[in-house]
Amino acid sequence: xxxxxxxxxxQSLGAKMVPxxxxxxxxxxxxxxxxxxxxxxxxxxxxxxxxxxFILSGPKALDLIxxxxxxxxxxxxxxxxxxxxxTNDQGGIVDDLLVYRISAEKYYLVxxxxxxxxxxxxxxxxxxxxxxxxxxSADTSLLAVQGPDAIKALQKLTxxxxxxxxxxxxxxxxxxxxxxxxxxxxGYTGSGGFELYVKNEDAEKLWYAVFEAGNEFGIQPCxxxxxxxxxxxxxxxxxxxxxxxxxxxxxAGLGWITKFTKPFVHSDxxxxxxxxxxxxxLVGIEMVDRGIPRQHYKIKDAAGNEIGEVTxxxxxxxxxxxxxxxxxxxxxxxxxxxxxxxxxxxxxxxKVVKTPFL
Amino acid sequence: MNFPSDLKYSKExxxxxxxxxxxxxxITDFAQNExxxxxxxxxxxxxxxxxxxxxxxxxxxxxxxxxxxxPVAGKIVEFNKGLDAAPESVNKDPYGAGWxxxxxxxxxxDLDSLMDAETYKKHIGV
Numbered sequence: 001x002x003x004x005x006x007x008x009x010x011q012s013l014g015a016k017m018v019p020x021x022x023x024x025x026x027x028x029x030x031x032x033x034x035x036x037x038x039x040x041x042x043x044x045x046x047x048x049x050x051x052x053x054f055i056l057s058g059p060k061a062l063d064l065i066x067x068x069x070x071x072x073x074x075x076x077x078x079x080x081x082x083x084x085x086x087t088n089d090q091g092g093i094v095d096d097l098l099v100y101r102i103s104a105e106k107y108y109l110v111x112x113x114x115x116x117x118x119x120x121x122x123x124x125x126x127x128x129x130x131x132x133x134x135x136x137s138a139d140t141s142l143l144a145v146q147g148p149d150a151i152k153a154l155q156k157l158t159x160x161x162x163x164x165x166x167x168x169x170x171x172x173x174x175x176x177x178x179x180x181x182x183x184x185x186x187g188y189t190g191s192g193g194f195e196l197y198v199k200n201e202d203a204e205k206l207w208y209a210v211f212e213a214g215n216e217f218g219i220q221p222c223x224x225x226x227x228x229x230x231x232x233x234x235x236x237x238x239x240x241x242x243x244x245x246x247x248x249x250x251x252a253g254l255g256w257i258t259k260f261t262k263p264f265v266h267s268d269x270x271x272x273x274x275x276x277x278x279x280x281x282l283v284g285i286e287m288v289d290r291g292i293p294r295q296h297y298k299i300k301d302a303a304g305n306e307i308g309e310v311t312x313x314x315x316x317x318x319x320x321x322x323x324x325x326x327x328x329x330x331x332x333x334x335x336x337x338x339x340x341x342x343x344x345x346x347x348x349x350x351k352v353v354k355t356p357f358l
Numbered sequence: 359m360n361f362p363s364d365l366k367y368s369k370e371x372x373x374x375x376x377x378x379x380x381x382x383x384x385i386t387d388f389a390q391n392e393x394x395x396x397x398x399x400x401x402x403x404x405x406x407x408x409x410x411x412x413x414x415x416x417x418x419x420x421x422x423x424x425x426x427x428x429p430v431a432g433k434i435v436e437f438n439k440g441l442d443a444a445p446e447s448v449n450k451d452p453y454g455a456g457w458x459x460x461x462x463x464x465x466x467x468d469l470d471s472l473m474d475a476e477t478y479k480k481h482i483g484v
Binding site for chain 1: 391400416
């Protein structure tokens with residue numbers, strides 16, 4: 001199992017550690033609810049250094065990215081970020097990722113920790129363009145500083161004007177005395193804030209600087225537990241749960257990042273799905289009766305016939321409701337549809353709702 | 359973590375406090391810490407006679423769900439209704455306000471198979 005550059009810091013803070021994607025990661029420090037509320041109401045910090053980063057450069061870098069990703073990366077300009085996914089040749093998703101355009105011939109890709117090797121191999125396999133590829137995952141640390149007070153705390157640490165960096169844009173600058181930090185207005189919480197990419201040797205310095213700057217706002221270290229509840233309230237997909245090697249982005253509600261303005265791997269299949277309609281759809285589920293939907297629970301109709309499966313679920317700390325995501329047959333996908341979750345052989349009433357939940 | 363010496367403990371992380379023929383049962387400080395923030399405790403076995411080490415309910419935390427195992431055979435005579443309004447009692451006060459059920463113990467001999475606080479601490483490695 002791998003450690004991040006900050007694992008020893010998490011342990012010294014008394015974090016509960018769990019293995020995740022081959023890394024020894026903090027799942028919580030003070031408790032999921034408290035950490036969740038810190039991000040929604042003030043500011044919290046996640047060590048997400050397990051994430052993977054690739055640098056693609058060369059005159060044909062864009063061509064390779066256009067081939068392997070579903071979104072239209074030609075729309076990017078320098079300093080902009082795009083959420084995208086990579087499709088396989090069997091109708092599913094290799095991974096979802098962020099594509100950063102550093103310059104017209106240099107891109108930074110951020111992928112899920114569990115898929116680093118798979119993604120690297122997949123992109124390499126399609127690199128008939130002579131694009132120079134560099135896997136900097138093992139050298140890069142990433143802190144996500146999230147919440148409404150994040151910008152106030154972080155602005156103290158840099159001369160870069162953070163308010164001039166829009167959502168899904170980034171700057172590269174000196175931060176907390178560290179040169180060449182990627183300062184990215186992105187995150188996985190829906191509460192605003194920045195993600196900061198640094199070299200491993202600078203991670204600890206950055207961590208302590210951020211905590212000092214955030215002290216007046218009650219800044220809180222946050223683990224993977226609340227990362228999940230935060231993203232789920234916003235219905236952000238989690239690879240391995242809500243999307244995987246067998247789900248189409250069209251079925252997953254990711255049509256908005258699937259652009260048929262250019263061909264990409266297996267794009268004809270997804271285009272046809274979009275035109276002829278999907279058989280199953282990823283929907284939001286809210287429990288009506290008491291119960292919490294969990295991954296792999298079956299979704300059934302009133303008669304007990306199976307109509308789908310839960311892919312993610314939790315008790316929402318903000319809404320104080322049990323919520324989840326799951327695939328259902330298209331005829332049950334309209335908001336308001338009554339469905340039942342099979343919780344330990346009992347059918348518990350739920351309904352399909354619009355997402356995001358919050 | 360706290361493990362009162364007047365209680366008996368099971369491998370499945372339940373505790374029991376014995377008064378006469380009645381046992382009060384809950385989950386240990388270790389268990390509540392492992393589960394994290396508890397959302398509710400679901401017990402539909404009041405009035406039932408449940409075998410030793412059988413499931414008498416479930417506890418739902420934000421992150422996970424876990425079965426509850428009865429440390430001794432007995433009849434479930436009471437559920438702590440206070441948990442419906444304040445499930446967080448299980449996290450804050452697992453041996454007090456966070457108790458879950460009371461049972462009429464079928465056989466006092468079942469208690470002999472349970473651990474004392476010191477043995478339980480070794481069991482969980484603290």
